[in-house]
Amino acid sequence: MYSFVARQAIFDKQLNTVGYELLFRNSMDNRFPDMSAEQATTQLIEEQFLSAPVGRKSDNSTVYVNFPYQLLVEGLAETLPVNRVVIEILENAEPDLKLLETVKRMHTLGFRIALDDFEPGNQWEAFMPYVNVIKFDIRRSPREKISDYILANRELLRHAVFLAEKVETYEEFETFKKLGFHLFQGYFFSKPVVTKRNKLAQNRAFALKLMQEVNVESPNLNKIEDLLKRDVSLSFKIMRYAQNILYNTRGISGFRNQSLRDIVVYLGISEMRRFVLVACLTSFEDVTNTEIYYLSLIRAKFCELAAARTSSNNISNDAFMAGLFSLLDVILGLPLEELMAQIAVSSEVAKALETNSGELYPYVRLARLYEQRMWDEASDVAHEIGLPNSAISELMNQAAKWADELPITISH
Structure with a gap:
């Protein structure tokens, strides 16, 4: 059975x-894996910590792992x-003396402990110092209930940081920030926040122009090369990506100091278009949150992969383009219709993004739902x-691995 960790x-x-x-998953057939929480966590540890690195190659971020009572x-x-x-610690764990002694021991060893889906009350009071x-x-839990609990237990909770789960809007993000929360989870960051402006910032306008040129039916290589010469860092990203692709997939080395025309000879227009678009998308310097890049x-x-x-x-x-551009309005803070008018895309891509219809839209929708x-x-x-349900996790895993290993550094 194929296993996958949703991140x-x-x-x-x-x-x-x-x-x-x-979050461990072994299928799409049920909301949770068709195995006990103990089995799921054990398999997650084996696969993600013992067999493979967690997250992006250069990422040393903290990893939160759910543990049921028995395994703790x-x-x-x-x-x-x-x-x-x-x-x-899962919300259904029994806060008994045995668990308390375990948490004390882990605290002494230097482990950080989180209470998952915490319901305000006094059943976990003895655990709070750890x-x-x-x-x-x-x-x-309603905001008022959470706020009242925190205010009434300031001394008890003085060692803890508060994390708001399932934050869906920026308004909720701001609200809980004011309540003293320091950490946040949810897809509020992937919602469009459109700002009024007369024109794009220079780096955005340049990248969109390059995206426009590379995405027409017959790209003009002279125009593209001229544009690239105006942005050294973007040119470096693209050349680095090309060299990596050529070396890893075709065994071609010594490819430095080659022109875009040389790269196209080896890769073809389609692959050249792809890495230019990806490099452009990740070049914007004033985007609030870089996680949105990885999501796109x-x-x-x-x-x-799903369309293929x-x-x-x-x-x-075209499915790749639809997925890549599906968050462009969030990244650039401009209406999607306005952005689509500035980039040459097929009618099917435009249909999927602007009207949520057509042959490509189900693939974008499936990604969002997952x-x-x-x-x-x-x-x-x-x-x-x-x-097949089992293929969703498989393909999402492949996609995440591809994005993690992409040799393009986000600009932040």
Whole structure:
């Protein structure tokens, strides 16, 4: 059975990504894996910590891992790297003396402890001196109830940092920031916040112009080369990406100091178009949160892989474009219709992004549903396009790995 870890970012008050929660899944057939929480966590540890690195190659972010009662008291959590993980105690764990002694021991060893989906009350009072993070599900507990609990227990909670889960809007983000929360989870960062402006900032306008030139049916290489000469850092990104692709996939080395024309000879227009678009997308210097870049890259690759597996109409390239541009309005803070008018895309890509319709839209929708952990709805869309449930996790895993290893450094 194929296994997968869904990864959700955790942000601080400045919208820096400071960690990830890992959620184990072994299928899309049920909301949770068809195995016990103990089995799921054991397999997650084996695959993610013992067999493979967690997260991006250069990423040393904190990893939050859910632990059921039994595995905690058996000491399994203590096998993990103390400097990398936060141990989450599941909400259904019994706060008994045995668990308390386990938490005390882990605290002494230097482990950070989080209470997951915490319900305000006094049942966990004895644990609070050893708890580092308290996670409140703001969809489950009303804001007033959370606020009253925090105000009434300031001394008890003085060692803990508060994390708001399932934050869906920037308004909620601001509200809980004012309540003293320092950490946040949810897809509020992927919602468009359109700002009024007369024109794009220079770096954005330049990148959009380059994206426009490279995405026409027959790109003019002279124009593209002229544009690239105006931005040394962007040119470096593109050349570095090309060299990496050529070396890793075709064994070609010694490819420095080559022109764009030389690269196209080896890679072809389609691949050249792809890496120029990706480099442009990740070059904007004033985007608030860089996690949005990775989300768009994962969407792009997932849509491409899913389309290649399910459609006979040769739409995988357009599916990649649809996924890549599906968050462009969020990244640039401009209406999608306005942006689409500035970039040459196929009618199917435009249809998917502007009207949520057409052959490509189900792939973008499926990616969004999976990101938001809406398993049942994702399963329905997968069925519509002929993608087996088990393949969703498989392809999402491949897409995340591709985005993690992409040799383009985000500009922040």
